[in-house]
Amino acid sequence: MFIDIQAFFETTPVSATFAVETIKIRPEQISTDSRAIPEGGLFIPLRGEFHDGHAYLLKSFELGAQAAFCEKQVYEANRNTYADLPLLLVENCLSAYQALARQWRRQLNIPVIGITGSSGKTSTKEILAAVLSPFLKVHKNKANFNNEIGVPKTLLEIPVDAQVAIIEMGMRGQGQITELAEIAEPNLGLITQIGTAHLSELGSQANIADAKWELAKFLEAHQGKLFAQAEDPLQRLAAQQTPQLAISWCGESEDSLVRLLSVTEYDTFQEIEYQVQAGKVHTLQLMMPGRHQVRNLLLCLGVLSALGYVLPEHTQIEPEQLFGRNQIIELPNSATLINDAYNANPESMRATLEVFGRRKAKRKIAVLGKMGELGPQSPQLHAELGKFCSQLELDYLIGLGDETQILIENAERGAFQRLWFQEHAECIQALTQLLAPGDLLLLKASRSAQLEKLIEGLTFVPESEGA
Known part of the structure; x- marks a missing residue:
């Protein structure tokens, strides 16, 4: 199936150096990487912080491109070369790339579900995919392709037989969610948490x-529907901005579309009872720990209901496990590592640590790195997290990096040993000596803390001499 290029031209000002009637492009033939351009493909040169894709225009044609985008000012400056x-x-x-992706989304005309929030976006995306996949062919963002480049890439990767698309939307400032919503044009939306x-x-x-x-504002303007956290006061307050929006609250409150009735928590899963529209009591298992994940699940069940489906009783919801997100790794010394170090903020830290503190193990060791993007409040928020840790059932609390020193200092009332390291190498050395069979080790931090270096050190098994 080809992209309707004429419809794209109607929404995006384009001039061409050739007869555009001859161009036929499938979405899988579009690439922003000249090295990966398929035969007969369309190359889109994007500008980055350190590179400008226009530098690879000529190379893209050598590799088989049939056409390419080019910014007008670049063309004018290189008219002889590009003639x-x-x-x-x-x-x-970039704007043209986004418009092309939007055109493909319009052609497919399938439900698109947008997900945003301060934390839990990726987990919720995976939970929603697991909830919907028994009924529909689901397409979703790969990894964290959730920005102004990743969202159009995700849209262009939607196969023609997909029945629903889940689009995670990240942001770094005001206006960015609006930009992503205008690209993806979601019919339904989820907001996980405002933290x-x-x-x-x-x-x-x-x-x-x-x-x-x-x-929410985009959905209101386009007659969409939002699923929101019933117990989040900031979402309740924000709802006053969108009085015409259909909002389905999900949580424990009486006005919840999907209402949580009970949760029984185990180390690696949870049994849940819930109602939809105060109807029959349903039971299922969520194969991941944490009450915060239950709240995310309720939003997903709301979407499922809106699409007209109901899960069979006692269904096991088992989301795809992603690197750095509650990832279980068995270490060579028979200790178990939980890698949850892809991202962190005060809310996700507390939720993860609370679950970890209730786990059963020979010894529990938590290694925490910094929480990024907190601005001037960073020292205070790290200190508050340290005080929170004091009440946890741990054997060791370890901080890594300058920002965590104040965290460790403020955990002085905890009934556990506290250690702090500035460098990854010394932390690896200490953990290598400390860990024993049956221990449970948690890694939690923002991505910038690079705790994956600890995994590399702890899982490295030197080759025996002479091998």
């Missing part, structure tokens, strides 16, 4: 709430 190339001239290649992530960019939780609620 004979089949180019689609646009003002901005303190991105304080450094937005300054306050109120500003964060406004930025996340941009998804």
